[in-house]
Amino acid sequence: MTTPLIGNLEKLLAAGKDGALLRFGLGTAHLEAGDPAAAAAHLQQAVTMNPNYSAAWKLLGKALSAAGNPDGAMAAYRSGVAAAQQMGDKQTLREMEVFIRRLEKASGRP
Secondary structure, three states: OOOHHHHHHHHHHHOOOOOHHHHHHHHHHHHHOOOHHHHHHHHHHHHHHOOOOHHHHHHHHHHHHHOOOHHHHHHHHHHHHHHHHHHOOHHHHHHHHHHHHHHHHHHOOO
């Protein structure tokens, strides 16, 4: 589903304005529009461009989880925890640790 926001962000991308923040915005917009697979693709690009972008890792985990990929979500959250530790982003770190525990509990794995 394309929204006006997604359309505007895609125009920026097509104009060569690619970057981690733009990809984060696209990921957020696609997730809000109910397309977690498209969101995950953009968020993966965001963390590739900026591996220390802890908020993008957190949203990538959420998108992957919503897309039915709990193992991918857990891996994203774990990478995000490492990024958040490195950047001193304590709130995002705590949130991702909670999400990891929830996924582990749901899967029956420690």
